[in-house]
Amino acid sequence: MTSQPSIARDLPQVAEAEIRPLIDRHLSAEGPLLPMLHEIQAAFGFVPANAVPLLAEALNLTRAEVTGVISFYHDFRKAPAGRHVLKICRAEACQSMGAEALTARMLSLLGLEDHGTTADSRVTVEAVYCLGLCACAPAAMLDGQLIGRASVEGLEKALEGAA
Amino acid sequence: MxxxxxxxxxxxxxxxxxxxxxxxxxxxxxxxxxxxxxxxxxxxxxxxxxxxxxxxxxxxxxxxxxxxxxxxxxxxxxxxxxxxxxxKQTRLTFQRCGVIDPLDLAQYEAHGGLAGLRRALGLSGEQMIDEMKASGLRGRGGAGFPTGIKWDTVRMAHADQKYIVCNADEGDSGTFADRMIMEGDPFCLIEGMAIAGLCTGATQGYVYTRSEYPDAVAVMRRAIELAREAGVLGGDVLGSGRAFDMEVRVGAGAYVCGEETSLLNSLEGKRGVVRAKPPLPALEGFLSRPTVVNNVISLATVPVIFEKGAAHYADFGLGRSRGTIPVQIAGNVKHGGLFETAFGMSLGELVEEIGGGTASGRPVKAVQIGGPLGAYFGREKFDTPFGYEEFDGQGGLIGHAGVVVFDDSADMLGMARFAMEFCAVESCGKCTPCRIGAVRGVETLDRIKAGDGAAVEVLTDLCEVMKDGSLCALGGFTPYPVLSALEAFPEEFGQVKEAAE
Missing domain, CATH: 3.40.30.10 (Glutaredoxin)
Known part of the structure; x- marks a missing residue:
């Protein structure tokens, strides 16, 4: 294969000195990679590309193995999300209460064609498969806040509140 | 006041x-x-x-x-x-949920908590296994495997280190029993895991739960700290000289990690890819050591079995389904929630009488039982009693006992397509029938929707391959919602409904 320009170069980076302590904290755990990745994402809002070689070195893994883990899980981001993250549940119980129409309406109101981030980076809309609020469907989560029996009006109001 | x-x-x-x-x-x-x-x-x-x-x-x-x-x-x-x-409920597993402050250990004890653990400390491992077997408890995650037999396999295995892993990766739509216990009675799960540890010789436990459950994670973590401070967990469990400790681990949004071998890989920090069995996790589980992997509800039911005795628990139920099951009534339903009852209540009674019918006020069209991999049952199957064998006999499964209600506006071909689409998105990729089959399933359902009646046979063939050839329940059970929707609502798939036999 010909070598390609690194995509990583275009992605935001974080100083190694800020990443290392988050890795070191979990070194004695059994199976530490997920706790490390969660910690890194909680700190920066995404997993910076230059965390990969640090994790690989700390855990005696290849960079490919670490990248494979990051890409396997829906939660881990390679770039920051919008300032607010709106997750709308699309699983069956929420579908039975109109989650598909709710999602379509919210995307259109935000000017999005599909799940993703608005042009002004204000809101990222994501699908989630079950928040465990299946008896008060449809359910959504705006940043950390849970919303049951979600409606277009309710979600708009919550988004206004989050400015 | x-x-x-x-x-x-x-x-x-x-x-x-x-x-x-x-x-x-x-x-x-x-x-x-x-x-x-x-x-x-x-x-x-x-x-x-x-x-x-x-x-x-x-x-x-x-x-x-x-x-x-x-x-x-x-x-x-x-x-x-x-x-x-x-x-109308029989609350055994959920006896304290909603009653006490979840993080007040004194209230927990005042309501029967720790009595089971204290009794277990006076029993040998073998006696504990006898108690578990006599209770008839079967895995509440869905597979229904006898919990006592699983524990005995781990107990008899020789290893320096054994583990208790609680599967709290409750990703099935329509289920929230694990979440409710973790948020409402976390000490109950801790006590159940400690008893499992004492019985099998495991000294370390992990609760693997979901990032979608931040409240449950926070309550569980605090409860573990409090239990450690009170000597319920740690090097000297309730002064017995025996050790058991545990921690919470959080997944990262992969549905397949609810499958036990995929969960173990994820817990080890790997991609959540399914492992072939054998070896059984009971012999080679977390870090290749003997591991009990049990669902939250199975483990949270252990304390009441030891508190009130196996016979008390086994007295409830139907056939080989002993004890109680926390049915979660969800979706388009008037009175949604958690209803713990002895096995044996009919599906129709749960949906129509307990659940009160649909929230929209329209007629119930179908219910899906057991999450995204569970079958759709139309009203003609509403007399099926809630039990492992009874649901199996009707071409379904009880899974984690979530019941999702749909009214007559539901598009069943659309729901079948969603099942395949979900499988395609969440497949771990290890086996071909699931990885490729789910994608082909979506395409085939699109052909059927476009009016290609011949594609129905392709779909049923594909489902046979996925059922027989997949490594785990994700690919293996996705045919349940697809084929059950086709069977109950053939006209929505362009088929003529056959006369009743």
Whole structure:
């Protein structure tokens, strides 16, 4: 294969000195990679590309193995999300209460064609498969806040509140 | 006067925190005890006040209702435990959920907590296995494997280190029992895991749960700290000289990690790819060591079995399905929530009488039981009693006992397509029938939707391959919702409904 320009170069980076302590904290755990990745994402809002070689070195893994883990899980981001993250549940119980129409309406109101981030980076809309609020469907989560029996009006109001 | 307000995630999602603020303002120094959920989600946020005559309920409560409730101007729903939805239940696993402050160990003990662990400490490992077997408890995650037999395999295995892993990766739509226990009675799960550890010789436990459950993660972590401080966990469990400790681990949004071998890989920090069995996790599980992998509800049921005795538990139930099952009634339903009952109640009774029919007021068209991999049952199967073998006999499975109700506006071909689409998105990629089959399934359903009747045979063939050839339940059970929808609603797939046999 010909070598390609690194995509990583275009992605935001974080100083190694800020990443290392988050890795070191979990070194004695059994199976530490997920706790490390969660910690890194909680700190920066995404997993910076230059965390990969640090994790690989700390855990005696290849960079490919670490990248494979990051890409396997829906939660881990390679770039920051919008300032607010709106997750709308699309699983069956929420579908039975109109989650598909709710999602379509919210995307259109935000000017999005599909799940993703608005042009002004204000809101990222994501699908989630079950928040465990299946008896008060449809359910959504705006940043950390849970919303049951979600409606277009309710979600708009919550988004206004989050400015 | 004692005041109780739910702080379960469902209550929060329906506005309990604004109610709490209004209560605190109105009550001044009178404390509000925050509890888990009683499971009557349509009444959340549920407020209870005990003026010496027992706990009376109000719900759903809005912040503006508080002054009138406190002044006695809004009548209560009566005593909470006399509300028919609760009164008809047999609460064993969920006996304390919604009743006590989840993080108050003294209240936990006052309501029967730790009695099971104390009794277990006086028994040998073999006696504990006998108790588990006599209870008839089977895996509540869905597979229904006898818990006592699994524990015995781990107990008999020789290893320096064994593990108890609690599968709290409750990703099935329509299920929230694990979440409710973790948020409402976390010590119960801790006690169950400690008993499992003592019985099998495992000294370390992990609760693997979901990033979508931040409340449950926070409550569980705090409860583990408190249990450690109180000597329930640690190097000297309740002064016995025996060790058991545990921690919470959080997944990262992969549905397949609810499959036990995929979960173990994820716990080890790998991609959540399924492992071939054998070897069984009981012999080569977490870090290749003997590991009990049990669902939250299985483990949270252990304390009551040891507290009240195996016979008490086994006295409930039907056929080979012993004890109780927390049925979660969800989706388009009027009275949604958690209903713990002895096995044997009919599906129709649960949906129509307990659940009160649909929330939309339209007729019930179908219910999906057991999550995204569970079958759709039309009304003609509503007399099926809730039990492992009974559902199997009707071409379904009870899974984690979630029941999702759909009204007559449901598009069943669309739901079948969704099942395949979900499988394609969530497939771990290890085996071909699941990885490729799910994608082909979506395409084939699109052909059927476009009017290609011949594609139905392709779909049923494909489902056979996925059932027989997949490594785990994701690919293996996705045909359940697809084929059951086709069987119950052939006309929506362009097929002529055959005359009843």
């Amino acid at each position: 004692k005041v109780y307000l739910s702080q379960d995630a469902a209550a929060k999602a329906l506005g309990s925190e604004a109610v709490a603020a209004a209560l605190n303002e109105a009550l001044g120094d009178t404390p509000v005890t925050r509890v888990g959920s009683r499971g009557m989600v349509w009444l959340e946020p549920l407020l209870e006040i005990d003026r010496g005559q027992g706990r009376e309920a109000w719900g759903p409560v809005a912040p503006g209702d508080i002054p009138a409730i406190l002044a006695g101007d809004i009548p209560s729903l009566g005593l909470t435990e006399e509300i028919p939805f609760l009164a």
